[in-house]
Amino acid sequence: MKWQKVRDLFPDQFVLVSILDYTEKYDKKIVHEVSPIRSIPDNEANKELFRSEPGTIVYHTANEECIIHIRRDPFRKVERVQ
Amino acid sequence: MNLQFDGELLTVSITVIFRGSLLHIDNVIIDTGSSHTILTPDVLETIGVIYENGDPVYEAYGIGGSAPFYTKVMDELRIGPYVLTNHKIDVGILPKHHNGLLGLDILMHNGFMIDFHQLILEHSHQSSLMKKKSSF
Numbered sequence: 001m002k003w004q005k006v007r008d009l010f011p012d013q014f015v016l017v018s019i020l021d022y023t024e025k026y027d028k029k030i031v032h033e034v035s036p037i038r039s040i041p042d043n044e045a046n047k048e049l050f051r052s053e054p055g056t057i058v059y060h061t062a063n064e065e066c067i068i069h070i071r072r073d074p075f076r077k078v079e080r081v082q
Numbered sequence: 083m084n085l086q087f088d089g090e091l092l093t094v095s096i097t098v099i100f101r102g103s104l105l106h107i108d109n110v111i112i113d114t115g116s117s118h119t120i121l122t123p124d125v126l127e128t129i130g131v132i133y134e135n136g137d138p139v140y141e142a143y144g145i146g147g148s149a150p151f152y153t154k155v156m157d158e159l160r161i162g163p164y165v166l167t168n169h170k171i172d173v174g175i176l177p178k179h180h181n182g183l184l185g186l187d188i189l190m191h192n193g194f195m196i197d198f199h200q201l202i203l204e205h206s207h208q209s210s211l212m213k214k215k216s217s218f
Contacts, residue, residue: 014135029141046132049139049150050123050175057150060135069140071151071172075115076144079177 006036007061014040016048017066018056024070031057031066051081083162085112085201092196094184094203098171099158103129109181112196112203116185119159120151120172125181131173142174149175159188164205166192 006015021033040048040058049058059066086093092112098105098121107125123131133139137152151174159166166188176183188194195206 042134043132045134046123046127049133049152052150054148057139058133059139062135067139069138071118071140071142073115073117073142073144076142077177078142078144078146078149079175080147080149081175 001034001036003031003034003066006034007064010036010039010061012060012062014042014045014048014058014060016040016052016056016058019068022068027070029068029070031059031068034066054080083164083203085196085203087201092198092201094161096182096184097158097160098126098129098156099160100126100129100131100154100156102157105129107181111180111183112189113183113185114189116183118172118187119169119183119185120174120176121182122176122180123173126154126173133173140172142172146177151175161188161203164192 006017016037017034018037019031020035022029022031045058052058057068083094093109094112095106095108096110098107105128107121131154133152137154140151141148142151151172153170154173155168155170157168159169193206195204197204
């Protein structure tokens with residue numbers, strides 16, 4: 001569903017969503033289509049963000065747009081929570 | 083400012099201040115291969131640094147795939163006698179449970195010099211971003 005629909009269904013809170021479609025503009029992704037997984041309490045957003053699987057993100061629905069910035073460092077060693 | 087060598091990498095101790103809380107962080111790796119400074123969420127959580135609405139969210143693409151992180155402005159970041167105010171850092175998971183990486187955003191843009199022979203980190207000139215405190 002559209003990010004706007006998620007904002008209507010889960011107003012003013014963090015949600016964990018699967019990213020279905022986005023537009024990439026140089027240094028950021030503007031996410032248009034998502035599939036909501038669940039809402040996340042404020043005090044769990046930190047933990048859930050770092051636990052999120054590739055292709056998902058924790059984002060707050062107070063934001064009109066869902067924007068994920070992109071950082072490309074060729075030698076940055078990235079790791080997700082095991 | 084003395085650097086430590088743990089047998090593999092060069093590290094330094096730093097202090098961060100966030101919303102009035104102060105935290106010493108040891109074993110921050112000097113990393114000229116990082117464009118930005120990153121500190122781990124586990125360590126920062128102890129002084130209330132958590133992901134909040136309004137914090138820019140990022141995906142980092144590097145060796146190992148991609149990983150999420152967010153950025154947060156630290157009221158102060160101190161390296162020895164040198165103090166940066168309102169400095170934005172990355173908050174993200176690092177491999178091998180390292181506490182952090184000190185990147186070029188701090189090292190180069192503030193004119194630090196690294197003496198690899200004596201293992202000293204020195205500030206080479208006055209910068210508008212930095213002020214030297216005689217004690218802290």
